[in-house]
Amino acid sequence: MPKLSHRSRAVAAVTAAVVLGAVGCDVRGDDGPGESDARERQPKPSASPGPVWDSSPASLAAVGDSITRGFDACSVLSDCPEVSWATGDSGEVNSLAVRLLGVAKAATHSWNYAASGARMADLPAQMARAAAKKPALVTVMAGANDACRVSAEAMTPVADFRSGFEESLRTLRRSAPT
Incomplete structure (x- = not known):
């Protein structure tokens, strides 16, 4: 295996931490001395946070990968959009929509x-389809398939990842109401 540069190792480590953190893995390891005590002294969040919007959005579109499609949630190796965290309509899921x-x-x-x-x-391309509907809110959950590869070399290069995301946002902004 070729030796990675310091920068490549740093990018791979940050990407892995972001991906693992996003899927609920504990990448911190065991608490060091006093760490859990410091967390306990932090102010507790309010039981009833204020609304983010003055009123709820009128519509929602979701783009991304298998997590948003509910892949493997209902049956092995198949999508199950009815239990999607973003748009699912199953009574078993209290989706964002x-x-x-x-x-x-x-x-x-x-x-x-x-x-x-x-x-x-x-x-x-997903964003273009979503933008055509003129949604008030768009959710994006993507990147695991770019980062979770067999090697760092197989990962999507950071510049390509950034470019694809920026292009997606430009597509959405072009269609957004002014």
């Missing part, structure tokens, strides 16, 4: 354009 739009409106005012196996290079 259901919480923000309500059950009836979520069925007609939310769209899921994510695709299992998608990488950042796929995001601009």
Whole structure:
């Protein structure tokens, strides 16, 4: 295996930490002395945080990869968008769309354009489909398929990842109401 530069190792470590943190893995390891005591002294969050919007958005679109498609959630090796965290309408999942739009409106005012196996290079096309609906809110969860590769060399280069994400945002901004 070729030797990685210091910068490549740092990018791989940061990417791995972000990906592992996003999927709920504990990358911190055991608490050091006094660490848990310091966390306990932190102020507790309010039980009823204020709203992010003055009113709920009128519509929602989701783009990304298998996590947003509910892959493997209902049956092995298949998508299950009805249990998607973003747009699912199953009674077993309190999706973001259901919480923000309500059950009836979520069925007609939310769209899921994510695709299992998608990488950042796929995001601009997904975003174009989502933007065509003129949603008030767009969720993006992508990057695991770019970072979780057999080697650092197989990972999507940072510049390509950034470029794909920036292109996606430009696509959305072009269609956003002014």
